[in-house]
Amino acid sequence: MTLLRATEVTARHGLLHAVRGVSFSVAEGEVVALIGANGAGKTTLLRTLAGAHPLAGGSVEYGGEDLAGVPAHERVRRGIALVPEGRKLFPELTVEENLLVAGHRARPGRWNLDSVLDAFPALRPLRNRPAARLSGGQQQATAIARALMTNPKLLLIDEVSLGLSPKAVEEVYANLAVLRDSAATIVLVEQDLNRALAFAGRVVCLLEGRVVLDTPTAGVTRDEVVTAYFGFTGAGPA
C-alpha cells in the first residue's frame, strides 16, 4: 500500500529550481535510498516532504491525503518525521530533553523514552549530557532516536553518514537495520552508494532536481547507478 506519493513536486530556493517535477512513491514498510550528487535536490526534496520547505508546485499525498498547507508540526503528528541534515539537535538541551521534546506530542506507538534508549543503548549513559557535547555519531544516533520518539510511520533521514567516522557509521547503520527489520518505512539520503544500495530495497536517483533513476536495488547494476548519478557513463564514486 502506498504511504507517500509525490507528484510533479517542485521546490525553489529563490530563483533556483532545486527540485523540478519530481514524482515517486513509497510503499508502507519500504526502504528507499535517495541518492544524487551535491546540489541534486535531495535535501530540499526531503524538507519539502516534511513541510519544512514550501512546495512550489505539484502535490504530496500521505496516506491518501493531500498535504498542501499542512505545517511541519502537524505532519509530525500524522506520522512523518525528518532527521535533518547536520542533525540539528537542540544544543543546550540534554540528550534526554531532546528526546522528551519530541515525545511530548507524539502519536501513540511503540516508541517512548525507555524503548528508544533500549534501541540506542549507547545513549543511556549520555542522557544528561548537553547535545552540544556529543560526538558526531552520538549526535546522529540522538537525532534518529528523537525522530523515533514521535512514533513516525514514515522516517526521512538526510545524509545519514555525513561527517561521521567509519565506526560511527557502522553504529548508526546497525541501529537503522533494527528499524528496517521492524518493517519501518524509511527514505534515506546517503552519499555512500555502496551502503545505500546494500541497505535499501529501492533506489531513487536525482540529477539537477529531476528523477533519473527509480528502481529496486536488487536488479540494478553499479554502472546503471553511476550513469544516473553523474548523468554520463564513467568511473563511479568511491
Added chain:
Amino acid sequence: MNYANAVLQGVFLGGLYALFACGLSLIFGVMRIINLAHGDLAVLGAFLVWSLTTHLGAGPFVALAAALPVMLIVGYLLHRTILARSLRGGPLTPLLTTFGLAIVIQNALLQVYSPDVRSLGGAAGDLATGSWHLTEQISISYLGVLILSAAVLVLGGLSVLLRRSAFGREMRATAQDADTAALVGVPAQSVYAKATAIAVATATVAGVFLAMRSTFDPSSGPTQLIFAFEAVVIGGLGSLWGTLWGGMILGVAQTIGATIDPQYSILAGHLVFLIVLAGPRGRSLFTHRREATA
C-alpha cells in the same frame, strides 16, 4: 549608615525592576523580540486592577488574581494577532510594531482614564506604608519585602517551568531552533503565544506593585520599560536570574545616587547601565549564557 540603608532599599527596589524585566527577558529569550510595549502593558494591567478595586471594591490582591487571567488572554491574543505577523516581516518589524502598540496603549488609557495620576497605595493599606525599623536609620518596608519575595517567586517559578516542564522544554527548544522544533512536532506559534501570555501576566504583577509603591498614569510605561531594559542588559539578555541581579544593581545604583543627591537617582542607574554596555564583557555583568533558553 545612610549608605547602608540606601543599599538595602536599592535591593528591594531591584525586586520591582526584576519583576518588570523578567517578562521582557522571557520574550527576548524565546522570540528575540524586544517588546517596547512591555511597560505600557504593565500599566494597562495596573489600570485594570485599579478599576476593579475602585469600582467593585475588591482588595488589590483579589483584583490582581482576577486581572491575571484577563491579561494572560491579552498576551496570548497579542501574539496571535500582532506579533506573529510582525515576526514574519524580519527582526526590525516587531520592534516597530511594539513601539506603535505602546503609543496605542498609552493613548487608549489617556482616553479612558485621563492623565490623572492614580495609586493602589491606599487600597493596600498598612502594607504600602508600614515597615520594620531595624535602627533609627535603617528600615525595611513590608511592601519592599513582599515585592522582592514576589520577584524571587516569579523568577523561580519561571525557572522551574523552563527546566522541569514539558512546555518549558518546548519553549527552550523553540528558542534555540524554531524550524527544527516544528520538525519534532512543536507548534512554534502556539509556544510563542503562551510565552507572550506569561510575560504579560508578569508585567501585570509588576505594574500592580508599582501602583502600590507609588503613583502611575497612562504615560508611566516607557519609564518602567527603560528600567526593565537596563536590568535585563545588566543581568544578561535572556537570563532570568540575571535580571534579578541586574535589577538589584540598578536599584542600588539609583538609591545610592539619590543619597548623594536626589537628582542623581536616575542618572546613577543610567551610568551603571552604560558602564556595563561599554565594559569588557559587553553584554552583561554576570553571564554570557541565556538561562531562559538553557
